[in-house]
Amino acid sequence: MANSQLAIGVDVGGTKVLGGVVDSSGNILRTFREETPITGGSALNETIASVITELQKTHDASAVGISAAGLVSADRATMLGAPNIKDWDGVNISSALYEICQVSAIVENDANSAAWAERVYGAGKGAENVIMVTVGTGIGGAAIVDGRLLRGANGTGAEFGHMRVVPNGELCGCGIRGCFERYASGTALVSRTRDAVAKNPEEGSALLALGNGLIEGLIGNHITQAAQNGDSMAIEALETAGDWLGAGIATLSMLFDPAIVVIGGGVADAGELLLSPARRAMEREMPFSGKHPVPEIVLAKLGNDAGLVGVADLARI
Numbered sequence: 001m002a003n004s005q006l007a008i009g010v011d012v013g014g015t016k017v018l019g020g021v022v023d024s025s026g027n028i029l030r031t032f033r034e035e036t037p038i039t040g041g042s043a044l045n046e047t048i049a050s051v052i053t054e055l056q057k058t059h060d061a062s063a064v065g066i067s068a069a070g071l072v073s074a075d076r077a078t079m080l081g082a083p084n085i086k087d088w089d090g091v092n093i094s095s096a097l098y099e100i101c102q103v104s105a106i107v108e109n110d111a112n113s114a115a116w117a118e119r120v121y122g123a124g125k126g127a128e129n130v131i132m133v134t135v136g137t138g139i140g141g142a143a144i145v146d147g148r149l150l151r152g153a154n155g156t157g158a159e160f161g162h163m164r165v166v167p168n169g170e171l172c173g174c175g176i177r178g179c180f181e182r183y184a185s186g187t188a189l190v191s192r193t194r195d196a197v198a199k200n201p202e203e204g205s206a207l208l209a210l211g212n213g214l215i216e217g218l219i220g221n222h223i224t225q226a227a228q229n230g231d232s233m234a235i236e237a238l239e240t241a242g243d244w245l246g247a248g249i250a251t252l253s254m255l256f257d258p259a260i261v262v263i264g265g266g267v268a269d270a271g272e273l274l275l276s277p278a279r280r281a282m283e284r285e286m287p288f289s290g291k292h293p294v295p296e297i298v299l300a301k302l303g304n305d306a307g308l309v310g311v312a313d314l315a316r317i
């Protein structure tokens with residue numbers, strides 16, 4: 001009989017397929033990785049199956065979950081649209097894996113998987129109502145409402161990045177103007193900071209030096225690094241990013257009424273330099289000021305393993 005305490009989570013990224021055996025306390029007992037085949041599609045399904053089979057050689061784990069970026073259908077089996085992987089759109093991944101290695105696997109969106117891990121083992125531990133906002137190249141989101149992961153009618157709920165925050169604002173990759181991620185993402189942070197440095201190279205000299213003297217050399221990590229060293233332009237750039245983030249969270253709080261808002265993604269490495277202004281903006285922008293309880297805004301705890309751990313736990317349920 002399978003050991004119900006153990007589950008396998010597989011995080012499928014653009015460059016690697018990382019699988020892990022996870023126990024019921026969220027500990028990763030073993031990992032195994034292979035490169036993501038650039039052809040995607042059936043070659044990728046074969047790779048995922050081989051990662052699962054390898055992990056099952058040493059651990060008795062029958063519950064298997066696959067976490068991947070993209071729109072996953074509500075049946076937790078079919079990839080409706082995978083932006084970073086070739087020939088995966090419309091593929092029933094669960095059926096494909098069952099055919100290859102006779103494993104019954106569930107499929108979940110990566111942001112949902114990470115949020116679930118944070119809620120069960122990490123920064124949102126024990127809370128029944130948690131939202132997660134992942135601030136990276138874009139903005140990812142997930143919501144746990146009354147203890148359950150929100151999937152929506154089509155499995156694509158909680159795409160916070162495409163909530164409109166500025167009517168007729170900047171054009172987003174999704175085709176709509178004024179989306180949250182055009183203002184509060186890492187991409188927006190970098191672009192605003194590059195503009196500020198271009199306008200005032202003297203004040204931006206520390207940032208410019210980190211980018212090897214080139215404005216285009218300036219990346220998100222440099223802004224965090226400069227701000228941690230006390231650079232005023234970098235601190236201000238993160239304050240502006242936190243301001244947009246907090247204002248968005250005020251709106252999300254009216255929709256989801258979370259107890260905890262977990263912030264993940266690369267920009268979260270800035271820690272309090274981002275979170276303090278975000279908290280101030282959230283309180284300032286919260287409707288029914290003083291009457292509506294504000295959620296806690298905290299940093300994600302589980303880092304890059306969150307997707308793998310979360311989807312393993314979801315597979316057990």
Ligand SMILES: [Zn+2]
Nearest residue numbers: 162172174179
């Ligand atoms: Zn958008």
